[in-house]
Amino acid sequence: MTKLNRKKMARKLWLLSLLFSSLSVANAQVVDVPLNHPSYRFIDRMEAKGLVRQVRNGTKPISRLKMAQILLEIEENASSSSLTRIEREQLQWLKSQFKCELERLGEGIPLASVSSPRWWALFPRKEKEGLICLDPVLAFSSQSKGSRRVYHRTTGVKVYGYLSDAVGFYLYARDSSEWAKGNIRWKPANPQEGFWDVPFPQKGIGHTGSYGKRIDHDEVDAAFSLRLPWFRLSIAKGSNTWGPGYRGQLALSDWAPSYGQIKLSAQYGNWLDFTYIHAFLHSNIVDSLRSYRTDQGYERILHKRKYLAGNRLEITPIPGINVGVSETIIYGERDPEILYLIPVMFLWSAQHYLGDPDNLQMSADIDLNLIRHFKLYGCIFVDEIYVSKIFTKKQHNWVGLQGGLFWVDLLENLDFRAEYTRVNPCVYSHKFPINNFESYGYLLGHQIGQNADQLYLEANYRYIRPLLLTLSWQQDRKGRVPNAYEQYHSPSQRFLSGRVKRQQSWALRVSYEPLRALFLKIGCRFIANPKGEQTELSFGLEYNL
Template structure:
């Protein structure tokens, strides 16, 4: 089977290489970059149409196309929106990198870098790159980031440093490549858990210091052509119209490796991938059982204002590859039935409707397992998630807030399986809704731009979380109390309620320096967060 798979991959790669290629500039944009909020704002205002928020992260190519579209048409933009367009055009203007090799060893490059550390940010200046190369065939650039931060939690505090190098580029307009290496260092503090940036893997405790160190890599190589796009990547995958709480695929886990095929034709968009997951979260040694995910998403623009999609995911394990799951047009649930109903199939429908410029509604119905005849009964096997929300942009001036309101109800036992290896997780983290099963959340978010260099985001969430078995995606449903099979409500066990308030601030101070802060407070009187200084060279 493995030999057949290798031969298949070689044939696919050879076929792609001889096709007429299109642009290959599909470098992923970090999902915490403020450009994402600006793009979602323009999308809700119906100012842009050529980008689709149901499949993220956005790419550098998509961002540049949108910014060019906005700036080259007669769109009625406010003064602040125009200044934001200029800012982001500068930040993503990689095609304007000068010919030749530019690097830190060149005296002029060094003096320019030193000067820009304290030079106020100006959209008329060229964005500084640590290293770049440009000729008729190859465009490549390197960014170097250093983030110096202080984490705090109530009366506790600690130092948190991040070192990051990113290399991106495209070759001959047919191949894009991306590689990012991040090293995290955090000082050990008693009763202070590891930060959210840690998802999985080995943590090194440095000798003679109080530092905990771990690293994370991302990478992607992608071919685009007129028939089908293909890539081998290890980058985030996010499916869904919720900004960051999708029940389908979220970025709650560390990026995993996958092979993906995608195609866009008129009003239809499709993605299909097969990836490798981490089966457990305890860093066990020796022979580890394999765990994989296969999934596809089909999006349809039924009208210019209404988009619907169908998603299928399957978790399977203890085998190298299943070619039936690799076929992009194969129905995964039927394939899984044909293989003996041994794997974990999950499905969902989601949709987004642009009601009018400035208002969009979206919703998701995700099911792990259910009976349509018992859908409204308290049967334990109704393992589904319902999510509904809207994004409202009442003001054209981004100095005034836009609003996102969202409600999610996640029933007990969703994402779980009778074989713990087949739970909808990677390294013990849920692949979908970050709060997991047996939960309900009401979420409110407001975003604004006081200046074109400053982004503010305020969020409030009211969370109800059940307890006991069925509350964690790592639970095994064969261990449930069968006496409750017909008495499983939307929330079960002791219900814990919590109100969280969060504030995120980002200020681009100079050409190289940013100030960032992320602060949260809950009604358990816990104040926590992080503030720091980012140097992006």
């Protein structure tokens, strides 16, 4: 297919989607819950307690309407003894934040003290055309480790709303500054190294402006969604997480900066969810053919095109068991491929049809909630594997593995979690740099990167509804990252080969939420590695971050 024909076909698909949007629509809300919202932690706990059995929350974000439905299901299934007093307070607290969606479902808010609009949005506005809610975003934090100290300030706005019941929109914009005494937080020199050798590892940031000991950066997430009779269509800039992981996900995580995407999602009955995305990534590779310098010396730097296409099925064969399977493919240096724009396409075969120029990944995960108060989960991520020669040392098998246990109510309101993640050598990287599993210099998968593993233990205790205490222990190991020639010409790379970096840490964190979305956070972390021992202290006050 010529370049002109590909453009014509893409234009036809776009016009077809606009035609669908003009059809009659279902009565449903189409705005997602941000990935850091405390409701995700709460429903994870309720799922382990057996109070909700068909959540399928391995694909995030989920919609505000679905979250409201889950909260109602928990309330309907809960007896007077199945929820603790603090859990009942949490449930009502969260219901107040989904007031609009509960009203659409025909449900009221039982506690008048939290049903006032000021509790579910600071500036809500209802009109006959729909609803709009606006909240400011404010945050300040500091982190210190030895002689290094970093301060972080963020301001912004968060807006979401609905036009009738068919159209939803979301905007989350924030402007941040970071300044430091000592080395400032910065991106890793090599994304495949994960978070190693970074003074204060944090989730990805995009474009930055550097001013001595200060950097400025602004981030925005936005979405415009249409609810069609058969599926939901979104044009957005945001992040996705695929998989059951708690500390990080192998298939897709939110470690990298958010990216532009077209998303299609559908639910069939109460047992199957389907999601398709086509994302526009940042390659961080300069396109020398399109970049240039003017006669006056001004440079215009353009980067090579890079994309991610992926689809995911999540099913509940029986209540208490959720199974997910997904495919993703990274490609670039050309226009979007029509084969990768077909939501139900088997990407593995599509790549072969195109001559195998791209980087395909597959994953499967399971979430078991069969024993009350226990959740077991696991995931396998396959970058490349020879099934017929899986135990042959001369064949490279690039896989990642993750498994976890979540034990609820060891004592009342006390939880315990254990999670192990292993990423074999050569996972996430490719012989063609454009196909590396990364965007803007950050991994799209688990943040430890290849040839590494992580063991994470955590205990959470909620003393009162606003107050959460967390004690955690973490061990990380990281081997050498092989180059592209070694990756494709040497026998299978041994796990944790080369000089191994080791690090252990203990952490105590306190989170206090006296008002909706207002958090006071204090933390202390003790770190031990070959460079010595250090204590990291952190303090933060945030509203709607």
